[in-house]
Amino acid sequence: MEKKGGLMGWLDKRLAVDALWKVMMSEYYLPKNINFLWSFGVLTMLVFVILVISGIFVLMYYKPDSHMAFDSVNKTIMMDVAYGWVFRHVHAVGASIMFLVLFIHMGRGIYYGSYKAPREVVWVTGFILFVLMSATAFTGYLLPWGQMSYWAAQTITTLFSKIPFIGPDLVIWIRGNYIVEDATLTRFFALHVTLLPALILVFTAIHLYAVRVVGSNNEDGIPMTKEEKKEKGIPFWPVFMSKEYFVMSVFLLFFFFLVFFNYKFAMDPINFQPADYLQTPPHIYPEWYFLAFYEVLRGFFFSETLGLIGFVLSMFLPLFLPWLDTSPYPYISGKHRPLFKIMWWIFVVDFIALTILGKLPPTGLFAWLGLITSLVYFAFFIALPIISKIEKKKVASGGGQ
């Protein structure tokens, strides 16, 4: 290593910043055959940073008290604090867009087989990040203490009461009261601003570390060694990041358009009415990113227990993807697996259908559509072992890719 003076040299002697920079950035090689969907990982980090910064500013004026929360958000932050409204809009839209970016990031991971060996740990830590992010979004949504905040929290916490034996006690333990009240607000606030973001940071670090060890997948799912990537690939810095900055700029244009001109999808009008435990709104629905799972819950309209089991499975089945899909094809990408590709597209269309149905009243035709789409959701996970078996046979008979 060449000798360097100055601050960087001083730091390098003590912290080995040069080596770190090389491992993380300038000598971390990516394959060339990747498209802009590979930029969405860094985009999630960008959105997370945006959420933390805007979060700190709204935190300065927010009051986690059931008598003050609504006014501290809608009066103090939105009206009195200079540019407080910017930070609230950014925080609300950011939370929503985080899930759009996450869904694209995960959808890309599934399509190109990025969850398969040797990237299981990347997939699992990523999935844990998704769960943590969901928990952060759910606890955060209660904080403005509006009608939908309140009733979404009331409805979702009620689900825990269906757990055998401990259910009813568990709900009271979670809420800290018989209904969602001040105690619930305060503890959701505590989790939202301390434990959950801290855990997200920890798992982001593990996720990134794991990616640095096994390297990025590529469009064709061709396994590449580090040497091959170094020879044929591109370094993360500056080549990949120069493209990433362009993607970020386009993304931010879209993001700020939403923040300033189309924020209603992330700030439901009903939530501008203060929480009232005596008045149930005519339609209760979660934020859009939970609608698909919520629809699986309602989809089995004839049995509450079945719905609840389906709901839990729908959220946690994706964790087991690496072990459901045991296909021996050397090219792991869905691009080269026709059966898998068909199932992936059915899954995506079904997920969109579930999301849309999740907001509609579950009556008549919608109830039946909900049941069908819920069943199709699971078809993907049931199909994976079957597809794997078919592909194993093909490989055994000398066919396949």
Added chain:
Amino acid sequence: MKELKILAVLIVIVGVTYWGIEPLAHSIMHKHIEEAIHKYHLPDYEFSDLGSTPPLDGDPAKGKEAFQMFCASCHGLKADGIPAPMDPKTAAMSFGVVPPDLSNITSYTDKKFLFHFIKDPAKASEFKKIAMPAMGLQDEQIADIIAYLDSKAKKVHGEELFKEACGRCHGAKYQKIYAETPPDALKKYLGKVPPDLSIIMKAKGEHYLVAFINKPQALLPGTSMPRVGLNKEATEDLMKYLDEISDPHKEQRQKVGIIVLAYMLVMIGLTYAWKKKIWKNIH
């Protein structure tokens, strides 16, 4: 090219989802509201369900006499030096709600509606428990009273209009406006404390509010909000005020929004140029 195709697919997926969870979902969830608006042709500033009125060309002088005889035991008319007979608290205790001072009533209430209201308050307001009884007046007497009220009324706008038209039951606490009638009295009278209207425009939107104020029972059957017969001009003035107080930074938001978007466009140009430069020798 391939990346543009992927982007197009993404845009279609996101677009369809957005269409489903926003316009489609709202059109289905709010169907009954649109149906009611369509059925009653709301807002109906003619209040056509109440029928016609005789010509409202009464005599203000006779009207004043009638007013003092029939109205002044509950209502004041400060514009003509007639004070309210009771202080607000006592009035609220006796009637359930503070009776309005009628100085400017004809400037924001439709006169035909006012005629029907004086004739039969419960019927015109579509609120059975309304505090004012039918006074059994002759049509000419009512016309005289309206002519008298009209001779004293002056136009009110914005906050003043809000206080006169809504402020006996509703407050707007973010503007430090509190309902004239104490909350306990209102709860007894209406069954619940009416909502604060500080940010009601954000919660309900102008489309709904205009129709709801015009005919509450059509949109929310069983509500204890009476029909108050606001005329078109006053309704529009009120909407403007409610929009201003619920979203005081609208202008700033649009201005800053344009600047930020312009800045991002420049950034797109710069980052694209840098990407081109770095990637020139790669492929």
